[in-house]
Amino acid sequence: AAKDRGGQNAIFYDELHSDQLHEIATIEGQLRKALDREELILNYQPIVDSTGRVSAAEALIRWIHPVHGFISPAKFIPIAEETGLIIKIGEWVLRTACIQHKQWIDSKRLPPFDLSVNVSLRQFLNQDFVEMVDRILAETRFDPERLVLEITEGYVNKNVEYGNHVLNQLKNRGIRIAIDDFGTGYSSLSRLKTLPIHVLKIDRSFIRYVQNDSANASIVEAVVHIGKSMNLKVMSEGVETIEELQFLKSVNCHQYQGYLISPPLPAAEFEARFQEFSLPLQMLAEQR
Numbered sequence: 001a002a003k004d005r006g007g008q009n010a011i012f013y014d015e016l017h018s019d020q021l022h023e024i025a026t027i028e029g030q031l032r033k034a035l036d037r038e039e040l041i042l043n044y045q046p047i048v049d050s051t052g053r054v055s056a057a058e059a060l061i062r063w064i065h066p067v068h069g070f071i072s073p074a075k076f077i078p079i080a081e082e083t084g085l086i087i088k089i090g091e092w093v094l095r096t097a098c099i100q101h102k103q104w105i106d107s108k109r110l111p112p113f114d115l116s117v118n119v120s121l122r123q124f125l126n127q128d129f130v131e132m133v134d135r136i137l138a139e140t141r142f143d144p145e146r147l148v149l150e151i152t153e154g155y156v157n158k159n160v161e162y163g164n165h166v167l168n169q170l171k172n173r174g175i176r177i178a179i180d181d182f183g184t185g186y187s188s189l190s191r192l193k194t195l196p197i198h199v200l201k202i203d204r205s206f207i208r209y210v211q212n213d214s215a216n217a218s219i220v221e222a223v224v225h226i227g228k229s230m231n232l233k234v235m236s237e238g239v240e241t242i243e244e245l246q247f248l249k250s251v252n253c254h255q256y257q258g259y260l261i262s263p264p265l266p267a268a269e270f271e272a273r274f275q276e277f278s279l280p281l282q283m284l285a286e287q288r
């Protein structure tokens with residue numbers, strides 16, 4: 001460890017460490033209050049299929065801090081996980097997203113599409129998780145067949161038996177599971193084969209310049225083939241250019257998500273711009 005090297009290093013190490021601890025403690029304290037103070041909001045990002053239809057929307061949390069402004073979930077979700085706050089926040093996310101989605105569809109302001117919600121490992125492995133999902137579904141009268149839960153590969157190698165048990169309970173309710181950031185974890189293919197999952201979301205690092213980057217192209221094609229043979233839908237995240245989209249469509253990727261289609265948007269904007277989400281695919285069709 002840095003400490004063993006002694007001298008300057010040890011001091012530097014300790015200062016750095018206590019700074020980080022201080023920052024985490026500060027964020028934690030403020031995050032606890034953020035829910036009650038309504039500083040947390042959800043954005044929605046569309047996911048389109050190869051015909052341009054919006055097949056789903058992913059709910060993504062944002063923290064608008066009264067002093068510091070926008071704080072990225074990449075920064076506060078890990079702290080929420082470490083401190084256990086993710087349990088409360090995760091429940092709020094699911095409830096809020098279900099209520100919003102139901103309003104859109106029941107009022108016919110938007111046509112039907114699926115709702116995708118991120119679930120972190122700590123939340124997923126919490127013993128009350130399925131009970132919480134049941135409670136929210138009942139409370140919001142949400143159709144479980146419209147719900148997709150996104151989990152990362154992490155659990156696949158950790159607590160495998162318990163994880164599979166949870167996945168099967170969710171599956172029995174008609175809920176679908178997507179593996180988020182697929183390709184960045186360590187899940188073995190033989191294990192993947194046995195999981196009751198439905199969607200592979202290819203991590204956006206593999207989508208970048210996929211039309212020119214032959215390594216990325218091979219990875220994406222391989223995942224599409226794996227998906228086909230395991231009867232899974234394959235989704236690409238982080239699609240930013242028309243060239244990337246064109247490549248992904250040519251290898252028969254099923255669904256696309258990314259800034260090219262739309263960034264995540266606040267609910268009102270998502271609703272107002274709904275018709276625009278298929279424009280990139282229309283552009284592609286016209287190019288031919």
Ligand code: C2E
Pocket residue numbers: 045059060061072073074077090093118119120150180181204237238239240257258259260263264
């Ligand atoms: P994720 O679930 O993999 O979400 C995709 C991330 O990529 C989002 O970042 C999204 O804004 C971003 N993104 C979408 N399209 C593009 C694109 O074309 N280019 C680029 N460069 N980025 C794109 P965001 O919203 O900052 O969220 C980061 C991560 O935080 C998420 O990754 C997810 O793991 C976590 N997260 C967000 N909301 C929640 C939540 O409600 N619950 C939990 N447990 N985690 C969440």
Ligand code: MG
Pocket residue numbers: 058118150180
């Ligand atoms: Mg996600």
Ligand code: MG
Pocket residue numbers: 152180181
């Ligand atoms: Mg993720």
Ligand code: MG
Pocket residue numbers: 180181201203204237
């Ligand atoms: Mg992802």
